[in-house]
Amino acid sequence: MTAPTRTRTSADLIRAEEPVLAHNYHPLPVVVARAEGAWVEDVEGRRYLDLLAGYSALNFGHRHPALIEAAHAQLDRLTLTSRAFHNDRLASFAERLVELVGQDMMLPMNTGAEAVESGVKLARKWAYDVKGVPADRATIVVAADNFHGRTTTIVGFSTDESARAGFGPFTPGFRIVPYNDLAALEAAVDETTAAVLIEPIQGEAGVLIPDDGYLTGVRELTSRAGCLFVADEIQSGLGRTGRTLAVDHEDVVPDLVLLGKALGGGIVPVSAVVGRREVLGVLRPGEHGSTFGGNPLAAAVGCAVLDLLETGEFQLRATELGAVLREGLTDLVGRGVVGFRSRGLWAGVDIDPALGTGRDISERLMRAGILVKDTHGSTIRIAPPLTITEEELRGALASLEKVLTETAAG
Template structure:
């Protein structure tokens, strides 16, 4: 395999150590140790497959935590990016550009909403939704100044900013990062009675993941999301759905909320919205809510930039016919049927929907990290969350044969 010019010209690699070990050593020496990656160095990728610096191919069973729903370098997405690179990439929101209006209109039409707030990362989208909910509470609901509360679910994951970790219940995310932002109340995920018991006149919104990804692809009890919607309606509270990982066809329908026929007031989107090419996120919802923002009150230099909008529009075109939603549903049924056969044979539980599964390793078996490392040796890239759960999320372009190849590897890795 021929290394790219970027590899050859790296001064730190002048000693000739251009092997995987050399690149890993470089990462360990110069990058902050806030991740614990598997020991593989990816150099190329296409579709559901990646190739490392030594020319070894691996099946991607993680898809960038749903950022790569359409696989690596989808031709339509690459073409859109290349075309826009040749025109204009950034204007800032100080000016209009010819991609923003069409992007917002097309995303609103796809999602059945009325207004779009474009941002970059998923965490930015969540932060933006929180700000909007608070402003709505003061300007529309009449909550006293600085008294608004937002109810969240325990074991949540919405990002890594200081405000977001302020309502995390994960000590790894919180420890040593205080003091924390007030104004949040956490209740047990899936418990509608607990949620209802903490709603007050000061409650602005309920923020919930329709499926909790980082917690282990946890699906709430049937009817829970409908109860959340009911409780919000009865108390004049906004429902915010974080569909950054679960949305855009990952679980079958466009949104995971769609499984229960529920609509949120605000959705946060990200990851797959950028097609695995660049960070693209958005808050979408009703005009009566997002319309509370006025010029100068919120913004982002890169939010809604022409390149991001062009790629986002290409993503929307891929999703509009429903083909990827159908693939996720049909292949997801196959995935869950086969993984379900492992329950009682090294696996305690399989959770999830569509092409998204949390495989809970049975007590006494290997750790999820050990399973991930075994899968790496078998040519499949997957990753653990916490100690006992293997998180499975292959790109939606995967074929049934490729899916079976990955499932076979999981079976072998758990039983090894």
Template sequence: MTSTTSSERSIAAAEQHSAHNYHPLPVVVATADGAWMTDVEGRRYLDMLAGYSALNFGHGNRRLIDAAKAQLERVTLTSRAFHHDRFADFCTELAALCGKEMVLPMNTGAEAVETAVKTARKWGYRVKGVPDGRAKIVVADNNFHGRTTTIVSFSTDEEARADFGPYTPGFEIVPYGDLAALEAAVDDDTVAVLLEPIQGEAGVLVPPPGYLAGVRELTRSRGVLFIADEIQSGLGRTGRTFACEHEDVVPDMYVLGKALGGGVVPVSAVVASHEILGVYRPGEHGSTFGGNPLACAVALEVIAMLRTGEYQQRAAELGDHLHRELGLLAGGGNVDAVRGRGLWAGVDINPALGTGRRISEKLMARGVLVKDTHGSTIRIAPPLVISKEDLDWGLERLGAVLA
């Protein structure tokens, strides 16, 4: 009789008792530190995904864990019915990091995008003067902003969208990177343009040079808000605090999440001016856990770490190295394209070699964890604390799988 491993038993139980809304790789992680994870059998893996950029500062980052532990001993939740002593500092510091004035904290990225949508509509009616019920937001195809019913209403990914209708109206989809199409879509009822500066889920798609600057100029001239979803691209991932900075662009509204919670707790936020977020009155929007003391304590440490510039510099320098090495692999015939910026890359595998899923499984067998998207693409996004030696170790194994 063949005995089963702890991993196999855990995976079988998960398959039986959890909804199949994900298709994880068959690894069961028990512990993690820095850029490395260890499974229940003691096998070590190099994490080259970093929780889709939620773990920019690595697993078990000492500064973040210490901040969380200290706060756990004091108070973890008050709800927004009362003030707490970390809230004002969090809002003040995050606003300053973004060069803005006000913060509306939430928990998950999808909640923050929903908040941005509601904010833009409310601003459109209260400030711009759009007739009630006619506010329109322009978005890009291949976007990924979350999975709520409103957000999937403007998705072009049928896997995320199918069978979840009826869909929320008020959105127009244009090709990503096409400034002329965007300009044609903006009309008097348009309140906002919502974009990812780099599209992560789509395969780390970087827009053409000048596109973000063009969006900024267009939205400013037409009296439309530019909302940048920097949930994956922001907070150091691309070698700058925000991906918009690569074109010296400052949007009207930042949507943040993932790395803001340091991989410790879910933290998200919308950050904008008084004119924009000042449209809210008590009772019009909220969250019991949004801006809770534990979340604020961890996020404050994240902000302090980003203020040093160390992590942005590491992402820029190691990112240059990453893209040089991936460029060499692209010359071998088994990689069709490489895209990205900083410590973030999408690698299109020649379909003749295998699917992205199959390549991810082969890498897992060699001790490297990545994840596939859209069939033949794998995403690489290691923690920003990864060493060059570990990064090269992972890239060597990718090269062996692609050989």
């Protein structure tokens, strides 16, 4: 008689990963098996409120019914053709995406890093073909403490040694200046500059928000210098900050916008470079591509995401719930929180280092049924799905207060 198969516990599954998965992540010790809305459930049936939302990939929550329906319907019809052929979903996705962000053309890709790499290639090609920069002399100016992805080109212009160390030699052609410093940026731009590439809000660095007028200054400087403004909105875009794009807070229109994460609704990886025809028009057949970029399943889900964004409902929710988040965090300053930065439904919260690291606090919150993720030092990030209710958000803030109070009490 065959013995019944034992269900693997969370501890079993975590141990099973150790010998067979590369150790490039240090996840919290929770094993998610099911999810819906703002809630996830582990293998044992314990429920947690998700305040990370897949680093904003799940802006519309886990398994949003409209997105799941769109994916199911497309799965029954067509999933992939490659770009060797046309498909019947891509044109609508492209038309609607460029209209939403006020641009001319788009280049579909899959992951955020691919969108950044594509933006770098486009900026260089534009610099040679349009601006007239001598061959192989183009430079791109980036900001310190950036996070644009994990490819070798991208980590080469990171200032995070844990991302860089051991992966050189690095691609040349990048100049790094302090974030939120227009004078330093202007000093770094010259006749070889193809583009300035920045995050309107630096997410991985701890949700660093620049001074009012910084993005306007970047736009004016790049226009004056005859180079491109490339905005990496992969985390900050698509409703997270209370506007469709974070640059919309200053009514700034970049030359290229990099999108990803929430564009795939947490279902499939979808990214895009959206921008001016003069820039995207430099590409010719054979110069860039992706087998899965623009596939019909991605386009169908992307269109369903645009359905949600076009109503403005989620941008408004991020604004209104962002005020609740800000109020709750303000009340905690001096009581375990030493400071925070927030815009819309997104915050970087600096915990008193005397209470522990960001990892320590994240683990304590996990045990209280709240999922967040640490970044550098004692900072944690809060970015719940935009579908979270006010009651759920206030409950999470109460849990944070309790964890901080209990930790301080020893």
